[in-house]
Amino acid sequence: MMGSRIPPLARKEFKHILRDPRSLWIIFMLPNVMMFLFGYAIDLDLKDVRLGVCDLSRTPQSRELVAAIDASSYFSVVARCENPEETERLFERRVIRAGVIIPRDFARELERERRATVGIVIDGSDANSASIVQNYLEAFIATHSAGAGGAGEGRAAAGAQGAGAAPLIAARPVVFYNRTLDSTNFIVPGLVAIVMMMLGALLTSVTIAREKETGTMEQILVSPIRPFEVIAGKTLPYLVLAFSIAMMIVAVGHFWFKVPFTGSAAALMLYCLLYLFTALALGILISTLVSTQQVAMMLSLMLTLLPTIMLSGFIFPIASIPRVLQLVSLVLPATHFLVIIRGVMLKGSTLPDLWMHGAALVGIGLILMILAVKRFSLKLGAKGGRA
Amino acid sequence: MNDPAIRVEGISKSHGAAVALSSVSFAVERGEMFGLIGPDGAGKTTLMRILTSLIDADEGEAWVLGFPVRSGAARVREAIGYMPQHFSLYSDLTVAENIRFFADLFGVAKEARVARTEELLDFSRLGPFVKRRAGALSGGMKQKLALSCALVHTPRVLVLDEPTTGVDPVSRRDFWDMLERLRAQGVTVVVSTPYMNEASLCRHMVFIHKGRILASGTVGEITALFRGTVFSVEGPNLQAISTRLKNAVEPELVRILGDAVQVLALGRSREEVGALLETMRQGGVVSHSREIPPGVEDTFVSLMRE
Numbered sequence: 001m002m003g004s005r006i007p008p009l010a011r012k013e014f015k016h017i018l019r020d021p022r023s024l025w026i027i028f029m030l031p032n033v034m035m036f037l038f039g040y041a042i043d044l045d046l047k048d049v050r051l052g053v054c055d056l057s058r059t060p061q062s063r064e065l066v067a068a069i070d071a072s073s074y075f076s077v078v079a080r081c082e083n084p085e086e087t088e089r090l091f092e093r094r095v096i097r098a099g100v101i102i103p104r105d106f107a108r109e110l111e112r113e114r115r116a117t118v119g120i121v122i123d124g125s126d127a128n129s130a131s132i133v134q135n136y137l138e139a140f141i142a143t144h145s146a147g148a149g150g151a152g153e154g155r156a157a158a159g160a161q162g163a164g165a166a167p168l169i170a171a172r173p174v175v176f177y178n179r180t181l182d183s184t185n186f187i188v189p190g191l192v193a194i195v196m197m198m199l200g201a202l203l204t205s206v207t208i209a210r211e212k213e214t215g216t217m218e219q220i221l222v223s224p225i226r227p228f229e230v231i232a233g234k235t236l237p238y239l240v241l242a243f244s245i246a247m248m249i250v251a252v253g254h255f256w257f258k259v260p261f262t263g264s265a266a267a268l269m270l271y272c273l274l275y276l277f278t279a280l281a282l283g284i285l286i287s288t289l290v291s292t293q294q295v296a297m298m299l300s301l302m303l304t305l306l307p308t309i310m311l312s313g314f315i316f317p318i319a320s321i322p323r324v325l326q327l328v329s330l331v332l333p334a335t336h337f338l339v340i341i342r343g344v345m346l347k348g349s350t351l352p353d354l355w356m357h358g359a360a361l362v363g364i365g366l367i368l369m370i371l372a373v374k375r376f377s378l379k380l381g382a383k384g385g386r387a
Numbered sequence: 388m389n390d391p392a393i394r395v396e397g398i399s400k401s402h403g404a405a406v407a408l409s410s411v412s413f414a415v416e417r418g419e420m421f422g423l424i425g426p427d428g429a430g431k432t433t434l435m436r437i438l439t440s441l442i443d444a445d446e447g448e449a450w451v452l453g454f455p456v457r458s459g460a461a462r463v464r465e466a467i468g469y470m471p472q473h474f475s476l477y478s479d480l481t482v483a484e485n486i487r488f489f490a491d492l493f494g495v496a497k498e499a500r501v502a503r504t505e506e507l508l509d510f511s512r513l514g515p516f517v518k519r520r521a522g523a524l525s526g527g528m529k530q531k532l533a534l535s536c537a538l539v540h541t542p543r544v545l546v547l548d549e550p551t552t553g554v555d556p557v558s559r560r561d562f563w564d565m566l567e568r569l570r571a572q573g574v575t576v577v578v579s580t581p582y583m584n585e586a587s588l589c590r591h592m593v594f595i596h597k598g599r600i601l602a603s604g605t606v607g608e609i610t611a612l613f614r615g616t617v618f619s620v621e622g623p624n625l626q627a628i629s630t631r632l633k634n635a636v637e638p639e640l641v642r643i644l645g646d647a648v649q650v651l652a653l654g655r656s657r658e659e660v661g662a663l664l665e666t667m668r669q670g671g672v673v674s675h676s677r678e679i680p681p682g683v684e685d686t687f688v689s690l691m692r693e
Contacts, residue, residue: 005491012480215471379442
């Protein structure tokens, strides 16, 4: 008889879930909508950025550079100007997003000093993509000039290891794991983490608040139930629900967004469960603090979405955020899960590789759960304080 | 075993600055119907929540079947059946599922549960509706289901917080019949109500007003506290009589009850009211007036004004 109150509570909760098909539909559709919305919207890659070129040099070398830029998939030259002022007008009319100005003495300098300067004009009104355009253009021109220089001299050498071109070689980053630098592979696993955190916290935070709101909590409380039983009985059904949603969106990520899945599915599932455990624990903790569904919903969205997006390394690398916030990111479950899911999906990390992050999730989840159990009072009216 | 069903000693409780209860004491005998009577905001709900261990009193202690509510909450909760004021059921669960859930919650074993459910469905006449979702029941039926859920673990003490508030008169009478049958089975029933006319259905009662007990005892003991006279006035137009009287005495002391107007003459105002009625009789407004024995409600009205 002891401890047997968890199954009936869980069973009842399942019935609530299944008998509300509309909510169930939303619960399943919302993550998909988010996946598609953000999966396509957050595209950090550049494709066919419209360029204006002002070639003042008019030499074979400069024409070669322009042709090379145009041939790349990142840029397409849509306008050729006679003088630099013309590019300005094209900016204002939003015809181009960046301009390349090749100075008069480009070819001469390239011959004489084996290096040349090219002017780049960028529309800074969209700072984020501006810096991406800048990096791409710089990198592109650097590699191109290296290639051109190298070609001029290295033809005779015919050696693959021609070290003579050294002064022209620009730093070329070597990219691992995500060889095409396709941001989808980076973003989609992150989205899975965010959607799971948000949904997990939302689902459980609402469930206890709902019973407080309708008054059924009062009836549950007069029974000899223990806080642990209420919380376990409330969490289990949502763990099952959230887990199936997690599997669904991982599948969407893999099959639709073509994110590779190189690691073991079993490892990911186990870590998914741990991660969901933290999310549900957070939701339960929230619901012990508030008394209406509305507030529970607001609070769980606020506590999950923003910190997870900003501080977990979803978009901004943790190394680039202020030191104090780095500490915050350390206690965010998503920070650890991001390492895990990216590791398992992209790198093929195995279960033991990630044990530290798994342990962190277990720790965070347990602390949240213990807080929730402690905070969950078998007395009414948490606001009245404990006498 | 000689403990009373409920004993309350010097219970006080404040919600911030507002005093909900101040040194309330009383006892409920086993197997009796006990009423907590009082207007809205008197402190009835607070008192019941203390009895069911849902909140702690600031001062004083209460015992249910000898178990202290503060330290023996688990035992108290097992022994007590509680129907909160704004009881609510899971509207998406059926009648049977609601009963089943509360049975499981109270750890009722399977055989006992099956038998008890049968019994309760019979008792509440909800049998034909077992498969209906609670949300689709009528108000009176919902209330019977709530009572059934509170009874599923066969509690020896049943605490009901304003069970008949907002229920139609027929269902209300039905409900009281059910409570009386439970009491006859030996269950101690503690019921709160703002309806004074329901008070007389209780063997013992306490009258609570602004957190204090103003009177306690049987119907006879309570009405003996009445100081004044009750006039029952008849005439062709009760509304007109009522209006005239309300202009003369305070409006709360006048009410239309059935085919007569009742007016309370408190303290020494008996002669004044008598003279007024005589004048009205001579004017043809009143055909007949007489003194009647006070009821519980009359007593409460007079006590509240003291």
